[in-house]
Amino acid sequence: MSSKAETSIPVPHPRETAVLFGxxxxxxxxxxxxxxxRIPHAWLIGGAQGIGKATLAYRMARFVLAHGDPLAPAVQRAGSLNVDPADPAARRIAAGAHGGLLVLQRTANDKGVMRTVITVDETRETIHFFGSTAAAEGWRVCIVDTVDELNPNAANALLKILEEPPRQSLFLLVSHSPGRVLPTILSRCRRLPLRPLSKAGVIQAVSQATGLASDDPSLIEAAEAAEGSVARALTLLGGDAVKLHHKTAALLASLPRIDPRELHALGDALGGSDKVALATFVDSVDRWVGAHLRTEDPNADLPRLARLAEVWEKINRAARDTAEYNLERKPLVFSVFGMLAEATR
Structure with missing residues (x-):
């Protein structure tokens, strides 16, 4: 892999991102x-990964915490949710230090390894948060990024507070797979689906984040393969990453047939420690499986889809272990395609 493909592009966290494209x-x-x-107290912001859901959630939280009175003239005149980055509320949110904002997300365990789920203990922080006076009698906002990663007990703990929301509380739940969210949680949320960005929107967003010219060939190529996802375009920047994506996509398209020689070549292409290459491979597989699970065909083979969903979870666990413990990549490639071939026969 070339050094360009191995370069990690620094991208601002959604809490620091002032501009939303699309x-x-x-x-x-x-x-x-x-x-x-009369805003609904809970919103489920759903859509494909990397299209701006978390950025929109932080943008809304920033606006509410900067403008606590919804009937104030400044709010009534506002044409968007934009807040000046120099605003005190915006600065505190960017620093992760605003008393009126709670973010539920995966965290590292005692050994420094990132957990695979959001735990019930973390979710129970909402009880203290919404029961405290830390927000100085103003709005309190909770962003869950993502609700897909709540374990069952955590989901039930969140449900309890959604059922009896405190006054001036706002929940913004981010989801990559809204169809898999508990129906009891869905029923208490206003759904806000987001569509993938246009190619032009992806180019504009990536250009803003990286400083690359909008006509840069590598940017255009990444945007074409990104399927409307800014995060995916950033991962694919660099010719080697795009080639790896196309190679993975071609092998996925041939399932359940497997060519061992092609799998060996793909495993070699992943390299030994290239994080971008591994992320590209995992993202390509993840999107392929997700697209098959989101089918709306009433005649779909439900047992087959159930097998595919079970395999999807196993693949994600194996990919996380490979990344966290820097394991060999080729066994992961053979394992992933072996499981997918079995599930799609």
Whole structure:
């Protein structure tokens, strides 16, 4: 792999990102609901990974915490959820230090290894958060990034507070797979689906994040393969990453047939320690499986889809172990395609 493919591009965290590309209708829906004075207390922001869901959630949290009165003239005149980065609320959110914002997300365990789920103990922080006076009688906002990663006990703990939301509370639940969220949680949320960005939108967003010119050939190539995801385009930047994506996609398209020689070649292409290559491979597999699980065909083979969903979870666990413990990549490739071939026969 070339050094260009191995270069990690620094990208601002969504809490630090002031600009949102696309999703104008979704932003307007949030703004109009807030300034009506009757905003639903919980929103499920759903859509493909890397298209701006968390950025929109932080953008909404920033606006609410900067403008606590929905009927104030500044809110009523606002044309978007934009908040000046120099605003005190924006600065505190960017620093992860705003008393009115709680973020539930996966954290590292005592050994420094990232957990695979959001735990019930972390979710129970919402009880203290919404029961405290830390927000100084103002709005309190909870972002769950992502609700897909709540373990069953954590999901039930969140459900309890969603059922009896405190006054001036707002929940923004991010989900890559809204169809897999507990129906009891879904029933208590206003759903806000986001669509993948256009190719032009991806180019604009990546150009803003990286400083690359919008006509840079590597950027255009990454945007074409990104399927509307800014995060995916950033991962694919660099010719080797795009080639690896196409190689993986071709092998996935041939399932359940497997060519061992092609798998060996793919394993070699992943290299020994290239994090970008591994991320590209895992992302390509993840999106392929996700697309098959999201089928709306009423005649779909449900037992086959159930097998595929079970395999998907195993693949993600194996990929996380490979990344965290720097394991050999070729066994992962053979294991992933072996499981997928069995599940798709």
């Amino acid at each position: 999703h104008r209708d979704a932003e307007t829906a949030l703004l109009n609901a807030y300034r009506s004075g």
